[in-house]
Structures are given as C-alpha cells and as structure tokens.
Amino acid sequence: MKLGLVxxxxxxxxxxxxxxxxxxxxxxxxxxxxxxxxxxxxxxxGVWFNRIRHYxxxxxxxxxxxxxxxxxxxxxxxxxxxxxxTGASYKREEDGIVLVDQSKCMGCNLCAxxxxxxxxxxxxxxxxxxxxxxxxxRIYDExxxxxxxxxxxxxxxxxxxxxxxxxxxxxxxxSTLVRERSGYAMMPEVGYQPVNKYLPxxxxxKAPVVEKKAASDGASLIGKWMQRQKEAFxxxxxxxx
Amino acid sequence: MHPALSVIFFTVTxxxxxxxxxxxxxxxxxxxVPDISPDQLTAMGIAGLILVTAGxxxxxxxxxxxxNAWRSFTRFKTSWLxxxxxxxxxxYPLSLIWLACEWLTGNTGVTQxxxxxxxxxxxxxxxxxxxxxxxxxxxxxxxxxxxxVNFVLLGLLLGSLIMGLMLAQQGLSTSRLLGLALVVLIMAxxxxxxxxxxxxxxxxxxxxxxxxxxxxxxxxxxxxxSSDTFHTKEFGFQVDKVKLIWLRCITVLLAFVLPLLLxxxxxxxxxxxxxxxxxxxxxxxxxxxxxLFFAEARHVVNLYHGFQRT
Numbered sequence: 243m244k245l246g247l248v249x250x251x252x253x254x255x256x257x258x259x260x261x262x263x264x265x266x267x268x269x270x271x272x273x274x275x276x277x278x279x280x281x282x283x284x285x286x287x288g289v290w291f292n293r294i295r296h297y298x299x300x301x302x303x304x305x306x307x308x309x310x311x312x313x314x315x316x317x318x319x320x321x322x323x324x325x326x327x328t329g330a331s332y333k334r335e336e337d338g339i340v341l342v343d344q345s346k347c348m349g350c351n352l353c354a355x356x357x358x359x360x361x362x363x364x365x366x367x368x369x370x371x372x373x374x375x376x377x378x379x380r381i382y383d384e385x386x387x388x389x390x391x392x393x394x395x396x397x398x399x400x401x402x403x404x405x406x407x408x409x410x411x412x413x414x415x416x417s418t419l420v421r422e423r424s425g426y427a428m429m430p431e432v433g434y435q436p437v438n439k440y441l442p443x444x445x446x447x448k449a450p451v452v453e454k455k456a457a458s459d460g461a462s463l464i465g466k467w468m469q470r471q472k473e474a475f476x477x478x479x480x481x482x483x
Numbered sequence: 484m485h486p487a488l489s490v491i492f493f494t495v496t497x498x499x500x501x502x503x504x505x506x507x508x509x510x511x512x513x514x515x516v517p518d519i520s521p522d523q524l525t526a527m528g529i530a531g532l533i534l535v536t537a538g539x540x541x542x543x544x545x546x547x548x549x550x551n552a553w554r555s556f557t558r559f560k561t562s563w564l565x566x567x568x569x570x571x572x573x574x575y576p577l578s579l580i581w582l583a584c585e586w587l588t589g590n591t592g593v594t595q596x597x598x599x600x601x602x603x604x605x606x607x608x609x610x611x612x613x614x615x616x617x618x619x620x621x622x623x624x625x626x627x628x629x630x631x632v633n634f635v636l637l638g639l640l641l642g643s644l645i646m647g648l649m650l651a652q653q654g655l656s657t658s659r660l661l662g663l664a665l666v667v668l669i670m671a672x673x674x675x676x677x678x679x680x681x682x683x684x685x686x687x688x689x690x691x692x693x694x695x696x697x698x699x700x701x702x703x704x705x706x707x708x709s710s711d712t713f714h715t716k717e718f719g720f721q722v723d724k725v726k727l728i729w730l731r732c733i734t735v736l737l738a739f740v741l742p743l744l745l746x747x748x749x750x751x752x753x754x755x756x757x758x759x760x761x762x763x764x765x766x767x768x769x770x771x772x773x774x775l776f777f778a779e780a781r782h783v784v785n786l787y788h789g790f791q792r793t
Contacts, residue, residue, distance in 0.1 A: 293707050348552050369548035
C-alpha cells in the first residue's frame with residue numbers, strides 16, 4: 243500500500259480549513275500537542291503540519307490565483323529518514339507513511355534541513371520534530387464509521403479539493419484522478435519521489451479583453467464638431483466623384 | 484540558513500583539533516619535526532584533544548533534546564551525522580592509546596600503528612562532519628564536493644598553525660611543518676575562492692519547478708502565516724549582499740593572506756609571537772568563513788516563501 247493525498251489546485255479556494263482541522267485533530271493526537279507560542283501575544287506562532295500559501299501564476303490577462311496547501315509528501319525516497327541519526331524518523335513498510343518516534347528524536351533539525359517541502363517543524367517546547375502523520379490515528383480507527391476513516395484535512399475540505407487513498411491501486415480514486423487530470427509532484431528534481439500529487443488548474447477561456455475605443459482623443463466639443471464637419475465634407479467629396 | 488554559533492564553534496574548533504592530531508600522527512610516522520620528544524608530542528596531542536572536546540560539547544548545545552543524543556550512534560548505515568558521532572567517539576580510545584604508548588614507551592612500532600590510526604580517523608571525522616552538509620540536496624551551496632574539501636583543508640590549516648605555535652613555544656624547529664602549512668594554506672585558499680565563484684552560478688530549483696508551474700511567471704501573493712515560523716527562523720536568514728562581499732574579503736584576508744605573510748616571515752622572524760598572531764588571524768578568518776557557509780546557504784523551502792530561485 244502507498245497511502246497519500248491528491249490535492250486539486252483547481253478547486254482549492256485557500257480557506258485554510260484543512261490546516262485548522264489538522265491542528266485541531268492532531269494537537270490531541272499521537273504526536274500532539276502542536277504547541278503554540280504566545281497564542282494571544284503580538285506575534286503568535288506555533289507548530290502546524292499543513293500550511294496553505296497563495297500564488298499568482300502568469301501575467302494579466304491570463305493570471306490566476308492558485309492556493310497551494312502543503313503538508314508531508316510521504317516521499318518514496320525520504321531523505322528525512324535517511325539523514326536521521328537516531329532512527330526517530332521512519333517510513334512504514336506497510337503503507338509508506340513517514341512518521342517521527344517522539345521518544346527517540348534528539349531535535350538536531352537535520353531532517354527539516356533535508357526536507358524541501360517544509361513539512362517538518364520543531365516543537366520548541368517539547369524539543370522534538372513533528373510532522374504530518376496522515377492522521378494515522380484516524381484512518382485505522384475501527385471505532386469510527388468507515389467513511390470517517392480519512393485524514394482530518396480531507397474530511398473537512400469544503401470544496402472537496404483533497405482526496406485520500408492508495409496510489410498502489412491503479413483503480414483507486416487517486417490513481418484515476420492523477421491519470422485523467424495530469425497529476426504531478428512538486429519539485430521532482432530533488433529526487434525524493436514525493437507520493438502526494440497535485441492536480442493543475444483546469445484550462446479556462448481567458449478573460450475577454452475589452453479594448454476601449456478612443457472615443458475622444460482629448461479634443462474639445464468644438465474640435466469634435468469640426469472633426470464631424472470635416473468627415474461630412476470628405477464624404478460629400480467622395481460622393482461627387 | 485540561520486548561522487548557529489554553537490555549530491560554527493563546533494566545526495571550526497573540533498576541525499582544528501582533528502587537524503592537530505592528524506599532523507601529530509604524521510609527525511610520528513614521517514618525522515616532520517626532527518627532535519620532538521615523546522613527552523612533548525603527548526602534551527600537544529592532549530591540547531588537540533581538548534580542542535576536539537570543546538567542539539563536540541558545543542555541538543550538543545544546538546540539540547533541542549540532548550538527552551536522546553546517545554541514540555545518534557544507531558543509524559550508522561545511512562546517516563552521516565550518525566557516522567560522525569560514531570567516529571568521533573571511536574577517536575578517543577584510539578588517540579588516547581596512542582598518546583599513552585607515546586608517553587610510556589616512546590617511539591615503537593605499536594606507537595606508530597596507533598599514530599597512523601589516529602591520523603586516518605581524524606580525516607574520517609572531518610569528512611563525516613562535512614558530509615552532513617554536503618549530502619543535503621535541498622541546499623545547493625552545500626551539495627558539492629567542495630564542502631568536504633574545504634572542511635578538511637581548513638581543519639588542516641588551523642591544525643598546522645596551532646601545532647606550529649606549540650612547536651615555537653617549545654623552541655622546536657618549525658620549518659618543515661610550516662612548509663606543509665603553506666601548501667595546505669594555498670590549496671585551502673584556492674578551493675575556498677573557487678567555492679565563492681561556484682555558488683554564484685544560478686542553478687537548482689526555482690519557484691516554478693517548486694510549484695509545478697513551469698510555463699508562466701509565479702509570484703507569492705500571501706505566505707499564509709502572520710509571524711515567524713520554524714521555517715522562516717531556520718531557513719529565512721538573509722544577509723545584505725554588500726555585507727557578504729565584505730565578509731568574503733575579511734575571510735580571505737584573515738584566514739589566508741595574513742597567515743601567509745606571517746608564516747613566510749614577511750614581518751621578520753617566525754617566532755612564538757608571530758605564530759600567535761597567525762593562529763588568531765586564521766581562527767578568526769575560518770570562523771567568519773564558517774559563518775558565511777551557513778549564512779550564504781539558501782534552502783529550497785524559501786521558494787515556497789516567495790524566493791524566485793535558490
């Protein structure tokens with residue numbers, strides 16, 4: 243099994259609900275708390291497993307706002323696991339989820355240095371590295387109704403821009419979406435073979451450009467009247483010929 | 484990258500210590516200093532070990548959870564940090580056995596064997612430290628063979644100058660050692676200057692490949708967080724370009740030019756005072772160099788925060 247996410251950049255509206263749902267679930271989950279520093283202070287900060295950024299792609303009139311949620315890509319060739327000196331970071335054989343064993347981490351930050359996607363954040367209070375668990379404590383919970391055995395971010399997304407499933411199954415919803423909508427990986431050139439895929443925004447007809455006619459070239463009323471007389475005179479001339 | 488002082492102090496000081504022990508090992512095997520006594524050699528070896536220890540202790544200050552540091556010996560197969568930890572710890576018994584043999588039995592076959600092991604292991608630790616950085620594909624300025632070359636050469640440069648200082652203090656002949664130091668100095672200077680030019684070449688991921696929009700311009704509209712995060716604090720560090728140029732010049736002047744002039748005797752005899760000056764200059768220069776090594780490193784996660792390229 244190769245569990246992961248597909249995120250549809252066409253329908254994501256950038257509402258940050260996935261990040262909030264993630265924080266809410268995971269702060270009391272297996273790797274919680276997701277510590278906040280000065281939550282009511284002037285510079286509130288803290289640990290998040292999922293962050294959403296907003297970009298403008300291309301130039302007017304073809305420009306488009308694209309909202310990009312990013313969490314751990316659960317890479318096939320996860321360098322964060324390779325560089326970890328303590329064995330705290332590991333990738334599960336059975337489903338490919340990359341996890342941190344909080345009791346082994348020594349907080350050296352090397353895995354965060356090795357991650358190109360900013361998926362790992364140090365909890366400064368606990369002194370250990372934390373990251374997206376793909377809600378490993380939800381997706382296998384048999385006490386939950388089956389349709390709720392999904393990551394919190396996927397459950398909550400109001401525009402249904404997030405999909406969870408198994409990439410190893412060629413007929414899963416994920417594999418079909420990636421196949422049909424040209425799903426792609428981010429920053430593939432680093433070579434970590436990220437599992438999560440993104441669906442690009444659909445091609446839409448570009449916004450019509452209304453060319454304003456040069457109705458007046460700044461001339462005065464008298465000037466316009468004289469222009470009309472001149473055109474009428476020329477027309478007369480043409481007819482005479 | 485955020486230049487953490489504990490890590491800078493660690494790589495520079497422990498590097499110098501390993502340089503001293505490498506050169507002492509070479510001295511024992513190749514008779515680099517003709518009339519050095521085993522006692523003097525032992526004392527210098529202990530001085531080198533003190534430098535190494537000071538560095539290693541400092542390196543634990545940047546761990547957020549040092550009580551788990553002992554676990555870093557467990558992933559020798561994959562992690563360069565683990566390899567460094569294993570070799571750095573293995574270094575102590577071997578070098579101490581050598582120094583004990585040196586002190587108790589003088590120059591014998593066994594002494595030479597352990598001197599050789601210590602010398603090899605000092606180079607191995609230096610390379611492992613450098614490979615922690617050089618193995619990271621996310622930081623183009625580190626992911627190069629020049630990183631281990633620079634770490635080893637600068638460690639040997641500081642080591643040779645510090646050993647020269649100790650020889651001068653003991654009134655021993657420094658000429659052969661300083662000859663070697665000059666060769667190291669010129670190689671270190673060349674490789675560092677090549678590095679400065681090399682990191683100026685545009686290469687690596689851009690904001691377009693980071694997001695997958697490779698057929699149009701991309702710019703950040705909103706970064707999504709309202710104040711500093713772990714990533715902006717760790718990777719967002721940036722220095723003014725003019726300041727960088729100045730710091731590079733200071734590095735070259737302090738680490739290479741001044742020690743070169745001092746050691747070649749341009750300012751008179753190469754005595755104890757000259758060697759003190761040379762060591763102070765070179766240490767300060769390499770410290771600035773290591774600060775720059777971190778400050779100039781641009782992590783690819785910055786692309787998601789709006790950088791156009793790394």
